[in-house]
Amino acid sequence: MKYIKSQSIFTALFFTVLVFVQCSNTANTNGKVTLLSNNDTIKKDTMKVIKTDAEWKEQLSPQEYKVLREKATDRPFTGEYENHWDSGIYVCKGCGTELFRSETKFDAGCGWPSFYEGLDSSKITEVVDISMGMRRVEVLCSKCGGHLGHVFTDGFGTPTGLRYCINSSSLGFKKKE
Ligand SMILES: [Zn+2]
Structure with missing residues (x-):
C-alpha cells in the first residue's frame, strides 16, 4: 500500500x-x-508608396506632378526653397520621407535648393541619367520614386564636395520647433 x-x-x-x-x-x-x-x-x-497617375494628380499641384512624376525641372530662381534658410527638415512632397537637413543646405548660386548630403543615404536613390545629351546622376525618393533633381560633384568648399541640386516642387519643409 x-x-x-x-x-x-x-x-x-x-x-x-x-x-x-x-x-x-x-x-x-x-x-x-x-x-x-x-x-x-x-x-x-x-x-514603397505606389499610386496611380490619377491619385498623384489629385494629391499634387500641376507643377509638383510635372517635376516629381514626369522629371521636369523648376525654372531656376523661382522655387519656394531656393532662398529659404529656416532650420528644419526638408521632406519629399510626394510621400513625406525626410530627405535633407537644413544644416546641409548651402548657397550654390545655381538657382535651385542645394544640399551637400542627404539625411540618410537609404532614403535617396541615385541613378545615371543620360537624357538631354548629358551624363548626370538623377536623385529619386527611395520610397515613392519621385524625381527630386540631380547630384553633381561641384559642391566646392562643402564637407562632401557634392551638390544635390533639388527642385523646390519636390520638397516640403518641417520647421524645427
Ligand atoms: Zn517620396
Missing part, C-alpha cells in the same frame, strides 16, 4: 514536471511570434 502511494506521488510529480516543460516551450514559441511581428512592422514601415 505504502509503495503504491509513493509511486502515485512520483507519477504526479512526473506529470507536473512534464506540464511545466511544455508550458516553458509554449512561452518560448510565443516569444518568437512576438519577434516576427516586430519584423513585420519594420517591413511595413519601409514599404
Whole structure:
C-alpha cells in the first residue's frame, strides 16, 4: 500500500514536471511570434508608396506632378526653397520621407535648393541619367520614386564636395520647433 502511494506521488510529480516543460516551450514559441511581428512592422514601415497617375494628380499641384512624376525641372530662381534658410527638415512632397537637413543646405548660386548630403543615404536613390545629351546622376525618393533633381560633384568648399541640386516642387519643409 505504502509503495503504491509513493509511486502515485512520483507519477504526479512526473506529470507536473512534464506540464511545466511544455508550458516553458509554449512561452518560448510565443516569444518568437512576438519577434516576427516586430519584423513585420519594420517591413511595413519601409514599404514603397505606389499610386496611380490619377491619385498623384489629385494629391499634387500641376507643377509638383510635372517635376516629381514626369522629371521636369523648376525654372531656376523661382522655387519656394531656393532662398529659404529656416532650420528644419526638408521632406519629399510626394510621400513625406525626410530627405535633407537644413544644416546641409548651402548657397550654390545655381538657382535651385542645394544640399551637400542627404539625411540618410537609404532614403535617396541615385541613378545615371543620360537624357538631354548629358551624363548626370538623377536623385529619386527611395520610397515613392519621385524625381527630386540631380547630384553633381561641384559642391566646392562643402564637407562632401557634392551638390544635390533639388527642385523646390519636390520638397516640403518641417520647421524645427
Ligand atoms: Zn517620396
